[in-house]
Amino acid sequence: MFTLLNWSKWLGIPENYSDHGGNVDHLIDIVHWFMFALFIGWTLFFLFCLWKFRASKNAKxxxxxxxxxxxxxxxxxxxxxxxxxxxxxxxxxxxxxxxxFEEVQQTDPARVRVVAYQFGFGYHYPGEDGKFGRIDRSLVSRPGDPCIDPDDPNGYDDFVSGILKLPVKRNAILQVTSTDVIHNYSIVPMRIQQDAIPGRDIPMWFMPTKELETYVVCGQLCGENHANMRGVMEIVSQKSFSSWAAEQSKASLEKSQEALEADKAGLASK
Structure with missing residues (x-):
């Protein structure tokens, strides 16, 4: 009986992988049952009108x-x-x-900035110190540029990834923005989406419940290659995520230090 009431299964919606997604699916079921009831009601009314006001009984x-x-x-x-x-x-x-959202912020969530652009997504992670570097949008130099201020020490260990990687069973907060037009960052298996608007960082939050590799898409027409605007999302164990993030952060920090030393050497030679 429960399966018969489950519209989301009939509609071919992908399996849910977030802690709040069950509520979304339940709402979808309720809305579609209301729509079905309205369809039956209006169809019966339409048929009644055809019979009641037929020409043979209403010549004038x-x-x-x-x-x-x-x-x-x-x-x-x-x-x-x-x-x-x-x-x-x-x-x-x-x-x-x-x-x-206030409660989620108190649970040590994984934090990521999502930068949408024509036609892809970039991901800015805060590094091992957990602090994002200062953002200066005047520094944008390419599509999807996170615009991290190179003079801010908090950004030395920040790193950028081409895929979204998050730990399972841990809250995640994504700050969604865009560098060009309005996009819509949509993760269907997580039952969540958010418009990406240039100049704004808009939060979206959820908790993945299973390890998997899935996809993200742009849910709003944004240009001629909109249909190809897809990305990869990986949900992994906390251990795997911590190891990957530490490795990426270390490499970024070393690169920043090398750049600082090169700048110092250049100033000393003048």
Whole structure:
């Protein structure tokens, strides 16, 4: 019986891999059952109208229309129902979701800046110190440039990746932005998406529940190669993630130190 009620299975939606995704799938089921009920209701009404006002029984058209106030009462009823849905369900659910962000920030989440561009994604990690380097968007030099200020010590160990790698069963906060047009960063298996807007860092958060390799896509038309705007996402163990992040951070720190020494040598020779 439960399977029969599960619209998300019928619709071919990929398996959920996030802790909140079950609620999203449940909402999809509810919405589609409402849509199904409306479809049946309006179809029956349409068939009734075809029968009630058939030409053989209504040879002469009425030029006065409906004279009662039934339709006005129905319209008021629809407005009341929609207000109840908004005030009683949509707004409280949205408040609950946004309030959870404060709690997530207290759980030592994995943090990543997502930089969308035509036509791909770049990922800026804070390094082992857990601090992002200062962002200066005037430094942009290429599509997807994270614009890390090279003069900020907090950014010396920051590193950039072409794939999104996160630990399983640990909260993740992604700060989503764009360097050109508006994109939509969408992770369907995690049941989450967020518009990427130039000049803004907008947070999105979730907790992966299983290890896997999956995909991310742009969910909003952004140009001629929009259909090819895809990326890779890997969910791995905490141990594997920590080892990978430490290796990447170390390499970035060494590169930054080499650049600083080269700058010092250049100044000394002048």
């Amino acid at each position: 058209a009425s030029y006065h229309g409906v004279t009662s106030h039934v339709t006005s009462h129905l319209e008021i009823g629809v407005v009341i129902i929609e207000a109840v849905l908004l005030l009683g369900f949509a707004f409280p659910l949205w408040w609950e979701r946004t309030d959870s």
